[in-house]
Amino acid sequence: MTASLIVPLVVVLPLVSALFVFLLRKRHPASSGVLALVTTGVVFILAGRLAALAGQAEVVVFQLEGLSLAVDRIAALLLLVFAGVSFTVLLFAQGLLGLEIAPRIVPRYYGVFLVLLASLMAVTVSDDLFSMYIFLEVVMVCAAVLVAAKGDKDSTQAAVRYLILNMVGSGVLLMGIAGLYVGTGHLQLSRVAEALPQAVSSYSLDILASIAMIMVGTAVKSALFPLHSWLPDAHGSAATPSSVVISGLLVKVNIVFLLKLLTQALPIDFAAQLPLKPILLVMSSAAILGGSLLALKQTDIKRMLAYSTAAQVGYIFLGVGLMNENSLTGSVFHILNHAVVKGMLVLAAGSIMKLTGRRRIADFAGVGRRFPLPMVVFTIGALSMVGVPPLSGFTSKWYLALGALAEGRAVLVGVLLLSSLLNAAYYLPIAIAAFFRSGKDIEQHIELTTGAKVSMLVLAVACVLIGLFSNVTVDFVQPAVHRLFLGGGA
Amino acid sequence: MDNLFYLLTTILFLIGLWIVLSHGNLVKKIMGITIMKSAVFLCILASGFVHSQRGIPNPMPARIVIAGLVVTTAVTAVALALVAELARYYGTADINEITRLRRMGQ
Numbered sequence: 061m062t063a064s065l066i067v068p069l070v071v072v073l074p075l076v077s078a079l080f081v082f083l084l085r086k087r088h089p090a091s092s093g094v095l096a097l098v099t100t101g102v103v104f105i106l107a108g109r110l111a112a113l114a115g116q117a118e119v120v121v122f123q124l125e126g127l128s129l130a131v132d133r134i135a136a137l138l139l140l141v142f143a144g145v146s147f148t149v150l151l152f153a154q155g156l157l158g159l160e161i162a163p164r165i166v167p168r169y170y171g172v173f174l175v176l177l178a179s180l181m182a183v184t185v186s187d188d189l190f191s192m193y194i195f196l197e198v199v200m201v202c203a204a205v206l207v208a209a210k211g212d213k214d215s216t217q218a219a220v221r222y223l224i225l226n227m228v229g230s231g232v233l234l235m236g237i238a239g240l241y242v243g244t245g246h247l248q249l250s251r252v253a254e255a256l257p258q259a260v261s262s263y264s265l266d267i268l269a270s271i272a273m274i275m276v277g278t279a280v281k282s283a284l285f286p287l288h289s290w291l292p293d294a295h296g297s298a299a300t301p302s303s304v305v306i307s308g309l310l311v312k313v314n315i316v317f318l319l320k321l322l323t324q325a326l327p328i329d330f331a332a333q334l335p336l337k338p339i340l341l342v343m344s345s346a347a348i349l350g351g352s353l354l355a356l357k358q359t360d361i362k363r364m365l366a367y368s369t370a371a372q373v374g375y376i377f378l379g380v381g382l383m384n385e386n387s388l389t390g391s392v393f394h395i396l397n398h399a400v401v402k403g404m405l406v407l408a409a410g411s412i413m414k415l416t417g418r419r420r421i422a423d424f425a426g427v428g429r430r431f432p433l434p435m436v437v438f439t440i441g442a443l444s445m446v447g448v449p450p451l452s453g454f455t456s457k458w459y460l461a462l463g464a465l466a467e468g469r470a471v472l473v474g475v476l477l478l479s480s481l482l483n484a485a486y487y488l489p490i491a492i493a494a495f496f497r498s499g500k501d502i503e504q505h506i507e508l509t510t511g512a513k514v515s516m517l518v519l520a521v522a523c524v525l526i527g528l529f530s531n532v533t534v535d536f537v538q539p540a541v542h543r544l545f546l547g548g549g550a
Numbered sequence: 551m552d553n554l555f556y557l558l559t560t561i562l563f564l565i566g567l568w569i570v571l572s573h574g575n576l577v578k579k580i581m582g583i584t585i586m587k588s589a590v591f592l593c594i595l596a597s598g599f600v601h602s603q604r605g606i607p608n609p610m611p612a613r614i615v616i617a618g619l620v621v622t623t624a625v626t627a628v629a630l631a632l633v634a635e636l637a638r639y640y641g642t643a644d645i646n647e648i649t650r651l652r653r654m655g656q
Contacts, residue, residue, distance in 0.1 A: 194621050227580070227583045235593075
């Protein structure tokens with residue numbers, strides 16, 4: 061265990077930068093994008109430093125008066141993912157954002173983006189249930205603003221739908237948190253874990269109801285399958301950078317909340333007594349298959365990617381539901397993998413939509429010959445989603461399958477295989493048609509900026525490297541996961 | 551007596567949820583959500599009195615409730631602004647009506 065000032069800095073830095081963006085937006089509107097990009101880059105480097113510290117000392121803490129923050133290896137990896145994806149998205153957005161939303165509000169978009177990044181970081185480093193709830197609310201409201209930034213009928217409707225459903229979800233979540241607080245008298249995760257066994261013996265039904273409410277609230281907010289209905293609208297009608305934020309970061313941060321609660325606040329032997337496992341496994345299998353089947357039916361590329369996200373959320377919940385070392389490693393790895401890969405797919409699809417003005421899947425025939433770079437990136441992402449071995453998607457499926465076998469649930473391996481086939485069925489035809497069929501009258505509407513090209517390439521290279529050197533990530537995460545199962549807590 | 555607080559706040563929470571589920575008007579839905587969250591905050595505040603020692607209420611719940619109220623107000627404000635924007639496009643804030651208009655538009 062070591063103390064470091066970097067822990068609060070990853071939260072405070074984007075907030076201060078957001079303040080400057082808002083202050084300077086009238087006088088220097090052009091500087092806001094650069095400022096946001098540089099800040100996110102610095103936050104990424106700081107997160108890398110934190111990951112190195114966590115690699116040496118397991119837990120990095122920061123304590124000041126009543127405030128206590130803690131970063132273990134899993135949290136450090138998540139910080140890196142959140143900052144890294146935000147950086148590439150902002151790099152992509154530099155020249156292109158003004159084409160999708162009114163140029164007048166571009167600086168404010170960057171400001172809101174930075175606040176969102178700060179709250180993502182805050183949820184990850186904080187170890188107090190109520191602060192996590194508050195920052196989840198900030199994430200939610202910033203995301204609604206990012207979706208609505210486009211300002212047309214569809215995106216406003218999608219933002220309202222997203223916000224109303226998620227507000228109900230967070231109301232239910234808040235009731236669950238209040239129940240845990242009233243039952244145990246604590247909000248700090250480790251203290252809740254200490255007080256929980258005694259609280260359960262006196263009010264078992266209330267604690268069960270609270271945990272159930274937290275599960276339902278998180279399931280709504282992270283778009284677990286039957287509760288995913290807000291996702292396709294918000295994902296489909298938002299500007300491209302907002303879509304990446306939704307499926308790469310926003311959905312994930314709620315899962316991070318659940319993961320922290322389940323692994324740090326509920327003692328592992330207590331969690332095993334709850335009927336969580338069958339519920340989570342059934343819901344996640346339904347999400348994996350249902351999301352994939354619905355994705356197969358879509359004609360609009362961005363809505364297809366949204367349903368694919370709903371399926372990938374199922375993978376992460378599957379690992380959480382299995383509750384063993386391999387499956388949790390798989391879950392954490394899949395959060396990283398999906399953030400990178402979905403980022404690639406959405407950026408590639410978004411740039412093709414901007415380049416050609418087409419968004420129907422059927423119209424993608426032949427675009428690969430005309431615009432090779434985005435389509436090659438898209439294909440690498442698609443192959444990773446299917447789980448072709450050298451790419452990153454394979455590793456997460458491998459660990460999830462190992463986790464399922466360790467529980468003796470071979471059916472789940474079947475679900476994973478079937479979903480890989482379904483992924484292939486909806487991703488590969490797009491890539492094949494784009495390269496091997498000829499398209500008619502493909503016009504070029506805009507020029508891609510260098511930043512956009514670089515951001516897509518960076519993500520593609522990251523996807524290949526994460527896949528090739530997956531043991532680096534896994535070795536980094538596994539001790540932390542192992543510690544959770546020793547009962548030491550974090 | 552102690553449980554009465556929790557019973558009443560739960561009933562208030564359910565009233566809020568009922569409003570969200572039964573009304574089509576988005577502004578009313580937001581009101582319902584506000585009632586739900588107020589019920590939770592009341593529940594947390596009440597816990598400070600129920601578990602109080604020597605008649606002095608625990609200050610911790612009041613602190614977190616204030617933080618919670620601030621963020622809830624901000625979220626509600628953004629939600630209302632977005633609903634107002636939507637109502638400007640469709641001339642109504644009723645979600646069933648908006649869905650009908652959208653389906654006709656397609």
